[in-house]
Amino acid sequence: MSTPILETKGLCRSFGAVIAAKDINVRIEAGEVVGVIGSNGAGKTTFINMVTGYLPPSSGDIRFEGHTLIGKAPRKIIRMGMARSFQVAQLFPELSVLENMLIALVAAESPRPSFLNPVSTPARLRQADEILTEFGVERFRDSLVSAVPQGARKLIDIAMALIGTPRMLLLDEPTSGVSVEEKFPLMDTVMRAVRHHGVTVLFVEHDMEIVERYVSRVLAFYSGEIISDGIPAQVFADNRVRELVIGHGHGAPASEKSRSKA
């Protein structure tokens, strides 16, 4: 059996009396696109935060390509080949979009930035422009990030995460705060880029239409536990998921709604 790209064993995390993660066992193979669903407080973001080193688990193990991530700082995990984006895009708001890209490029090249070599080299500028074009945000190149619309910020955040050529990308609600008109074009752009870079993806999402359209596998969280794990149709048909996560008829995927109407 091949080594999974990500594996968690008996992962637990509590905040005082509140249990945010309880015995989470997940095995994700390279190339999968996994959606994580669950109501607020179900433990989805806690799971991503533990995997990316932001929160230490209370117990259990996390392995990335067979190597444990326990006790490692986020920057070490990033250097191992993992990347993440955030629910609220984490950028450098008072710098331009181009400067954000250049900093990500500098970071990807070395963990010790140079004291003397200028950041704005022709090679880096060309690379930054290519990435901005790939994500369709080249028109914001010279704008301050603080002046860029929310959807574009989300794309820039994800583009920066992909600059380090990670093998796995974790996205925390990539379409939150994005308008209904923007969410599918945004996800199309992101999924095109991750396919192009051959990256395994795990993303947290509240929007079931997004989950159904883009993922090959769903993990449904409830109260810190995984209550269902499988292909989307199987998970969405699970009674516990329908009762505790997506609700009967509320927020169910488009195909589910159309089936129930029929």
Place this chain on the structure above:
Amino acid sequence: MTYIDRTGLWLIATAAILVAGAFVLPHWLTFILTLALAKALVVQGVVVQMRAGLVSFGQGLFFCVGGYAIGLGGNLLGIHDAFALLALGLVASVGLAAVIGLLMTRYRDIFFAMLSLALSMILFGVLVKSQTLGSTDGFNVHGVSYLGVTFDGANQKIAVYILTVVVSCACALFLYRSQHAGIGRVCEAIRENEIRVEYLGLSPRWILYAQYLVAAAVSALGGGLTALATGHIDPEMAFWTTSGEFVFIALLGGTMHVAAPFVAAVLFAFVRTYAIEFTPHTWQMILGLVLLGIIIFLPKGLWSLVSRNRRVKA
């Protein structure tokens, strides 16, 4: 950017003009410029940290170490060469920063500011209580030579002035270069969003530590040159009001360009000199009003006038 671009050439040309001025300017003026440029080096140390979002209210610590290295190197170790004494101050300051930087870089915001102030006041306390280190009076610096050549009287002042201009120019070129290099840009990123920097695979703490050492090095050079120029050192160099003055000048000039601290330090020196001359009992109030005006009308410092003018022309 070539190795020395247009700004680099401007810095070198300005330094050349200032060096030439040594032979035509009155001695009182070169003396004020020497102290202003030396002080500007310490301000550069403050600005380097401000760019990363940290405000040091204790940069007088390294200013003082640089100054005392000049005095102690001559009095206790028998070193009299100005370059060796400056190097001694630099090594002592960076060595001290290497130790306390491990603690300092764990803190941010007001905690960093207060801790830096506390450490400089500890040094002040040690110096005041130590007879060997000159106690409250400090001691004089004398018998300094320059690569084997000794000067006396006015020539000594000119030699220190030229040395200060050359050292300032070299530091400015290095700092300008690093501001536009990876480390400088990442410092700005740390100021904006430290978590993101960590999630780009960089260690904000390592970068802040490296910049802390750079700040200590340039501040020590400023302290050493001040000691050479005034011929005297005392614990006031580490006192909190001295550090406050460096922050004042940093705010006056702004953090946008490496030339800003030099311009601000020279302006500050003249404002203070003339304020003391004309209103000896209320000069602090004049300085306070100047700072108030800068914060209200030019929150990014005097240099924002230059960059604004450039934007208008563009």
